Amino acid sequence: MTKILITGGAGYIGTHTAIALVNAGYEPIIIDDFSNSSKSVLIGLEKILGQSVKFYEGDCNDNQLMDRVFSENALTGAIHFAASKAVGESTQKPLKYYKNNLNSLLVLLEVMQKHGVKDLVFSSSCTVYGQPDELPVQEDTPRKQAESPYGNTKIICEDILRDLVKSGAKNRIVSLRYFNPIGAHPTGLIGELPIGVPANLVPFVTQTAVGIREKLLVFGDDYNTPDGSCIRDYIHVMDLADAHVKALEYLHNKPDTYLDLFNVGTGKGNSVLEVIQTFEKVSGKSLNYEIVARRPGDIEKVWANTEKIEKLLGWKAKLDLEDGLRDSWNWQLKLSEQS
Numbered sequence: 001m002t003k004i005l006i007t008g009g010a011g012y013i014g015t016h017t018a019i020a021l022v023n024a025g026y027e028p029i030i031i032d033d034f035s036n037s038s039k040s041v042l043i044g045l046e047k048i049l050g051q052s053v054k055f056y057e058g059d060c061n062d063n064q065l066m067d068r069v070f071s072e073n074a075l076t077g078a079i080h081f082a083a084s085k086a087v088g089e090s091t092q093k094p095l096k097y098y099k100n101n102l103n104s105l106l107v108l109l110e111v112m113q114k115h116g117v118k119d120l121v122f123s124s125s126c127t128v129y130g131q132p133d134e135l136p137v138q139e140d141t142p143r144k145q146a147e148s149p150y151g152n153t154k155i156i157c158e159d160i161l162r163d164l165v166k167s168g169a170k171n172r173i174v175s176l177r178y179f180n181p182i183g184a185h186p187t188g189l190i191g192e193l194p195i196g197v198p199a200n201l202v203p204f205v206t207q208t209a210v211g212i213r214e215k216l217l218v219f220g221d222d223y224n225t226p227d228g229s230c231i232r233d234y235i236h237v238m239d240l241a242d243a244h245v246k247a248l249e250y251l252h253n254k255p256d257t258y259l260d261l262f263n264v265g266t267g268k269g270n271s272v273l274e275v276i277q278t279f280e281k282v283s284g285k286s287l288n289y290e291i292v293a294r295r296p297g298d299i300e301k302v303w304a305n306t307e308k309i310e311k312l313l314g315w316k317a318k319l320d321l322e323d324g325l326r327d328s329w330n331w332q333l334k335l336s337e338q339s
Helices: 012-023 040-049 063-072 087-092 094-114 149-166 201-210 237-251 272-283 307-312 321-338
Strands: 003-007 027-032 054-057 075-080 119-125 172-178 180-182 216-219 234-236 258-264 289-292
Touching: 003 012, 012 027, 012 040, 012 237, 027 063, 054 063, 063 094, 075 094, 075 237, 087 094, 087 149, 094 119, 094 149, 119 149, 119 237, 149 172, 149 258, 172 237, 180 237, 180 321, 201 216, 201 272, 201 321, 216 272, 234 237, 234 321, 237 258, 237 307, 258 307, 272 321
Parallel strands: 003 027, 003 075, 027 054, 075 119, 119 172, 172 258, 180 234, 216 289
Antiparallel strands: none
16 A cells, blocks of 8 residues: 655644545555644544554654654655644744744655655645735745745745755655635544644634634724635635645656646635634624734735646535535534533
């Protein structure tokens, strides 16, 4: 069976991708230091799959550990999620973000080369576009100077991958630029599990609805959008997981030295206030929220052009905003039952 390493595989997107890989006939091998995830998700994973998933506890910056993982498993590819990812925290701790996000990629690439493993799917982000001049954004839309150190690490990582392939290295790489992942597995056994105060909108919505948070703050209602609140492209995590499988399959028949990048979104933008209204509709709960001043660094509006990924990877989002919010709410209710 084809073995694929998932770095940061116990995280939100990593766990859902592990399921998508198993369903497609791959064997995922997870490495995670649980700095931004919980070991409890491995139990949820096992329940969904009806089998255990091999995992290593440790840091992707650890050369020796990474070398051991590759030595002990006949890996044919890797999906690299492991990274610090809170935009706000990155502005306060930039060195942590540069060290972790850049070095973990460098260590992975060096170990892959040592063991002759070519295929890599890299977790990038729509943050590389900044506030685009034209919408929707296409893959050849010029990148903008990042609004945060986190965003800048994604830009630099993309540049590292580009320079590596330019050098003629034997690597086949797809970089996936995610938009805003939401939702959870339909069983409610795994989902987004923020450590501390959520940095993303939807977990804050569900935690407010269940009473963990007093109220949701909406940052600004005076943007140049139909209702004045910011617009994002919300992609269901199950769809996003499938995109990684499609990316791996796409690399199979590519030349030994290859790089491509794809937007992964729905192709549709929804405002913060639309998310709130849709959540109230699917949950039947009235949400306590307050509109406050704009937050520095927030992008006004961004959503994806998905023509390239639809055409070349045969991937298209199947689930919509209602599905994502319903599954997120189901997951939050299951969490509340456990606590």
